[in-house]
Amino acid sequence: MANDGEEIGEVLITPLSRLLGEVGRSIAETQRALDLNSIKTQIEIEEEKALSEYDIQAAWYHIPEVDLELKMSLTVKLEEERDSKNQIRGYRPVLNASPLNASYNSLYSYDVQGSSCIKAKIVSIPASSKVREG
Incomplete structure (x- = not known):
């Protein structure tokens, strides 16, 4: 039987x-x-006789950007x-990253003060005109 600690380590540690x-x-x-969901809602509005008589548009939601701040243990x-x-x-x-959580901290007796902080921003941008034409 494999050591539970090794299994936990295999799952937690992943290339960044x-x-x-x-x-x-x-x-x-x-x-x-x-x-x-917005497309489905718009189709339902257009197909429903009572709703289609009005100028009702489905709401569209957009994730314009996501900021990440990850506290990790980094190893090469x-x-x-x-x-x-x-x-x-x-x-x-x-470069491998391991999330700092209770399992990792207790398994490896990791000192959280030595952790790394990774900040990333993922931002949506409009498609290029070449993609839209195709």
Whole structure:
């Protein structure tokens, strides 16, 4: 049986790029759900005879930007880079992030005062004209 501490560590520790990518995808999925709800509502308004007689428009919601502030433990791990003959070419540094929560703090006896703070801003921008034309 695997050590529970090792399993917790495997789940909590992730490359920072993956963590930020997941946050971005979650925001995009939320915006898409909001948009689909507005479209569905507008169709229902147009199909309902009593409502379609009035100039009623569905409300649209937009997530203009998201500010993130993550308190994390950051570590660098070296991953092997191999060539086509499976020979080690070198090592690539990967920045791993671990959220600071009770599980991580107690498992690794981590001192929260040594944590890093990552600030990121995700801002929506209009699509380029080339995308809109297609």
